[in-house]
Amino acid sequence: MFSKIRVLRTIIYFYVAIYFKIYASMIHLETPTEFSFEQTLRFLTRNQKECLHFVKNDQVFKTLSINNALVLFAISFDSGLQISIHSEQTDEKNIKIIKKYVSDWFDLEADLKTFYEVAQNDSVLKNLCQKFYGLRMIGMPDLFESLIWSIIGQQINLNFAYSLKEKLVQNFGQKLIFKDDVFYALPTPEKLASLNIEDFQPFQFSKSKAQYILNVSRAFAEGHLSQEMLAKLPFEEIRQKLVAIKGIGNWTANYSMMKSLKNYDAFPVEDVGLHNAVKTQYNLPAKPSIKELHSMSEKWAGWRGYATFYFWHSLLG
The missing domain is CATH 3.30.310.20 (DNA-3-methyladenine glycosylase AlkA, N-terminal domain)
Known part of the structure; x- marks a missing residue:
């Protein structure tokens, strides 16, 4: 009798534990x-x-x-x-x-209401905000990830960049299998810092791109650069610390500042996608120059990064 009660109690405890584990x-x-x-x-x-x-x-x-x-x-x-x-x-x-x-x-x-108020100054951006209402900047909370991704994407088309990223992650990152699906995590700075340029060669990375990835990875792995460190600094100091690393230019620095450090006025003005989107949305005869983009962006002051993100999103159709 007592044995049956103990068995029943064990079963009840088992299912209660499962319930609370799922709930938690x-x-x-x-x-x-x-x-x-x-x-x-x-x-x-x-x-x-x-x-x-x-x-x-x-x-x-x-x-x-x-x-x-x-x-x-x-x-x-x-x-x-x-x-x-x-x-x-x-x-x-x-x-x-x-x-x-x-x-x-x-x-x-993010205070999207304020961004939408700023967008009222520009009829084209205003229309994009209405079309994509509620779109928030999909960021990269990990600064290391955004720097690596932007270096991968330098001077190549987006599809090839994704192909290189896939090779980097699948060959050097960690993986987890769940219900027969494989999920990957970005390689750690320590893992990438331990590699040599030759390790990237079988995966179509140029020598310069491999070296730039190593430069950033070693800066993080050795403690010379960290997200926490940069988050405490003003805009221009952050940019200067980033561009001091060989392989990080103005575009890469601004991209990572807007995507990882929540600097909504960071402006990757050299971005080809931005140029194409602005040309299309404003119905321009040619892509705008960097000088013209700086002039146009005065209407987006304080939210140039967000405006850029909405123009990028317009490229999806």
């Missing part, structure tokens, strides 16, 4: 009124070779390395963002890290 792995994140998950998914699915997140059935799957362990989570939308963790690491500390990461990734703290 579910996170709800409130979203502002000016937020569009539809536009977010549209941006996140812009290239099939993207390897650091995966979109399936309107869910965004992402792998993070937290305390040297890979954590997989999925994001969906239902009156706010619903985040489900598909790993064992569901303690309160990790949940807090994931919530902050998603909030930064989707830029939930």
Whole structure:
């Protein structure tokens, strides 16, 4: 009799534990009124070779390395963002890290109302804001990631850049398998810093691009550069510290400042995609010069980075 009771109690405890484990792995994140998950998914699915997140059935799957362990989570939308963790690491500390990461990734703290007010000064940008209402800058919370990605993308077309990124991540990054799907995390600065130029050669990286990746990776791995360090500095000091590293120019610095450091006025004015989008949206006979873009951007002051992101988004059609 007592044996049966103990067995029954064990079974009940087992299922209660499972219930609370599932419950604990579910996170709800409130979203502002000016937020569009539809536009977010549209941006996140812009290239099939993207390897650091995966979109399936309107869910965004992402792998993070937290305390040297890979954590997989999925994001969906239902009156706010619903985040489900598909790993064992569901303690309160990790949940807090994931919530902050998603909030930064989707830029939930940005005052989009102010950006939309600024956009009223420019009829073309105003129309884009109406068309893509609720689109927030999809950032890269990890500064190292944005620097590596922007170096990869220097002076090549976007499809080839995604191909190189895929090779870098799949050959040197960490991976996690869940339900027969493989999810990847970006290689750590330490991992990339341990490589040589020759290690990149089989994957179509030019010698200069490989060297630039090594320069940035070693700066992070050796403690000469960190996101926390730069976040405390004013705009121009950040830019100067970044461009002091060989391989980081004005475009790369501004790209990473807007995508990772939340500097909404950072302006990658040399960007070819921006030039093409502005030419199309303003119905210009030719692509604008850098000088012309600087002049045009005076109407976007304080939000040049956000304006750039909306012009990039217009290239998706």
